[in-house]
Amino acid sequence: MSKLVAVLPGDGIGPEIMAEAVKVLQALDLGLVLESAPVGGAAYEAQGHPLPEATLALAQRADAVLFGAVGDWKYDKLERALRPEQAILGLRKHLGLFANFRPALCYPQLTHASSLKPELVAGLDILILRELTGDIYFGTPRGRRTASDGHFPGTEEAFDTMRYSRPEIERIAHLAFQAARKRQSRVTSVDKANVLETSQLWRDVLNQVHGQYPDVQLDHMYVDNAAMQLVKAPKAFDVIVTGNLFGDILSDEAAMLTGSIGMLPSASLDRHNKGLYEPSHGSAPDIAGQGVANPLATILSAAMMLRYSLGLPNAADRVEAAVQAVLSQGLRTGDIWSAGCERVGTADMGDAVVRAL
Ligand code: NAI
Ligand code: MG
Numbered sequence: 001m002s003k004l005v006a007v008l009p010g011d012g013i014g015p016e017i018m019a020e021a022v023k024v025l026q027a028l029d030l031g032l033v034l035e036s037a038p039v040g041g042a043a044y045e046a047q048g049h050p051l052p053e054a055t056l057a058l059a060q061r062a063d064a065v066l067f068g069a070v071g072d073w074k075y076d077k078l079e080r081a082l083r084p085e086q087a088i089l090g091l092r093k094h095l096g097l098f099a100n101f102r103p104a105l106c107y108p109q110l111t112h113a114s115s116l117k118p119e120l121v122a123g124l125d126i127l128i129l130r131e132l133t134g135d136i137y138f139g140t141p142r143g144r145r146t147a148s149d150g151h152f153p154g155t156e157e158a159f160d161t162m163r164y165s166r167p168e169i170e171r172i173a174h175l176a177f178q179a180a181r182k183r184q185s186r187v188t189s190v191d192k193a194n195v196l197e198t199s200q201l202w203r204d205v206l207n208q209v210h211g212q213y214p215d216v217q218l219d220h221m222y223v224d225n226a227a228m229q230l231v232k233a234p235k236a237f238d239v240i241v242t243g244n245l246f247g248d249i250l251s252d253e254a255a256m257l258t259g260s261i262g263m264l265p266s267a268s269l270d271r272h273n274k275g276l277y278e279p280s281h282g283s284a285p286d287i288a289g290q291g292v293a294n295p296l297a298t299i300l301s302a303a304m305m306l307r308y309s310l311g312l313p314n315a316a317d318r319v320e321a322a323v324q325a326v327l328s329q330g331l332r333t334g335d336i337w338s339a340g341c342e343r344v345g346t347a348d349m350g351d352a353v354v355r356a357l
Contacts, residue, residue, distance in 0.1 A: 002031045003310050006062035008039040008055065011084060012283025013293035013346075014068025015042075020295035020350025021066060021302045024322075027354045028315050030306075035062070039091075040070025040084035040283075050087040059091055059276075064309035066302055067091070067278035072285045084283075092132060097268040097276055098168070099175050100130040100247065101304070104234075104254035104264065109327040113259025113336055116231065121257055126237045127179060128254055130247025131164075131172045132268060135198075137244050139163035164198045164243065169205040171271060176241035177213035186217045186238035190226045190246055202243065223250070230254060255280055262294030262335040265301035267308055275309045277301040287334075291345045294333040296323055299353055322356035329356075 005025070009018035025032060037043075037055040044050050050070070059065045070084035080086070091097070106114060106124035114121045139161035147157040173189075180187045189206045191199035203220055210218045221229070223246045229236065230250065234257050242250060255264050264280040279297030287293055300323060307316035331352050332341040344352070 002033050003063040004033045004035060004061065005305070005310075006055075006058045006065045007034050007036040008059070008065060008067045009036065009042070010039050010068040010070040010087075010283065011041040011072050012069055012285045012288040014040070014070065014283055016288070016291065016293050016346050017279065017295040017298040018066070018068040020346060020353070021298040023350050024299050024319060024353055024357070025302055027357050028306075028318070030310075030312060030315055032310070039067070039087045041072050041075050042070075043087065044075065044078070044082060044084065048082075050082060050084050051090040055087075056090065056094055059095060064274065064305045065091065065095070065276040066298075066305060067276055068298065069279065069281065069283035071283045091276055092268060095274065095276060096270040098131065098133045098271070099172055099269045100132050100251075101179070101267040101269065101308075102128045102130065102251045102254070102264065102280060103266075103304075104128065104251075104258050106258045107263070107324065107327055109324075110259050110263070110336055112338060114257055115259075116234070116257060120234065124235055124257060125183075126234065126254060127183065127239045128247060128251045129172065129176050129179060129239060129241040130251055131168065131241075131243050133244075134164045134168045135244035136160045136162040162196065162198045162245075164201060166201065166205055169202050170209055172241060173206050173209035174212075175269070176239055177209065177216045177218075180216045180239045181213070184238040185215060186219075188219045188221050188226070188237055188240050190221050190223050190240055190242035190250065192223050192246075193220070194222060198243070206241075226250060227253060230257070251280075260294070260336045262297055262333065263300070264297050265304050267301070267304045269308065273309055275305065277305040277309075291347060292334050293346050294335050295346050295350050296333075296353075299323060299350070318357060319353070322353045325356040326352045 009015040106121040111118040144158045193199040261281040269275040303316040303319035306312040330341045
């Protein structure tokens with residue numbers, strides 16, 4: 001049976017970059033069924049809700065979701081439940097997406113775009129795996145109150161709860177070891193086990209699950225050291241697996257090593273490898289509607305979708321090779337442009353990838 005892809009373009013540059021990813025998927029001629037639906041601010045405008053029931057139903061029915069970006073300052077005054085970002089939180093929750101994969105890959109053609117010395121990032125290829133459902137973002141109790149003890153009793157204080165359950169850690173650990181097997185078979189688990197109970201459980205579970213993957217090397221690293229090593233010797237890493245909070249910060253740090261957010265795809269997976277694929281960047285309202293956004297992060301997200309959710313690794317390889325070819329031809333959108341290269345718009349970049357296929 002042909003596979004169904006839910007195409008959710010969203011707001012800002014979302015529709016522009018998605019059009020190019022769709023072009024690439026159609027050019028591959030894989031017999032995929034692509035069905036679009038509004039999401040985010042676009043859905044709020046059309047139907048009064050950022051994640052309409054029909055859009056959610058399509059995402060649930062589909063074999064994979066390809067997502068553009070949502071958000072715009074003009075929705076800031078809306079009540080929380082109607083804001084565009086609620087669409088992405090709703091999709092994560094309803095689809096049970098618990099693992100966020102963010103590769104940080106430095107293309108040889110773009111090493112100069114990094115803030116680090118070219119020799120530190122040339123050939124960089126690391127994968128950050130961030131747990132998405134637990135940790136201090138969702139732990140209860142949380143709130144504000146008047147302190148009854150501590151250094152300043154009787155004054156206002158706020159508190160959050162860092163929380164992880166064994167099964168939550170187990171399932172992300174399995175994904176980390178499985179992903180490492182397809183790469184250099186090395187996992188670095190990042191925590192703060194010298195201080196935090198949650199990190200001690202995290203470390204215990206990682207060590208136990210590791211027993212099932214003796215062919216993969218496992219190291220543990222404290223998060224403060226990991227932040228240093230990422231800018232000192234980023235190529236020493238293969239797969240980094242970590243919790244929600246540390247992963248949020250380290251994945252943005254790693255993104256910057258590669259120079260441009262316009263190049264970075266991401267995947268969020270559930271337990272059946274069904275997933276939501278989206279560029280790591282947002283809706284870029286400052287350049288929306290101008291035809292200048294870089295569509296490569298979205299096109300590379302589509303490649304990840306082919307590999308991880310649709311069982312089409314060869315098609316994924318072809319897309320990634322086509323992106324490399326276009327960069328080698330010297331074509332650049334504004335965010336990755338440098339002297340001597342040819343500046344192209346969003347649609348020209350998509351067309352060039354299709355030609356390179
Ligand atoms: P952003 O990623 O949208 O933009 C940051 C900067 O990078 C801007 O200067 C933008 O022009 C540039 N940029 C981003 N993507 C680009 C591309 N493909 N090509 C060329 N340049 C690109 O982040 P920002 O400005 O913090 O947020 C803008 C809106 O996006 C907000 O409403 C925010 O909530 C939303 N957002 C949505 C996300 C999502 O849909 N998953 C993720 C992050 C932000
Ligand atoms: Mg972040």
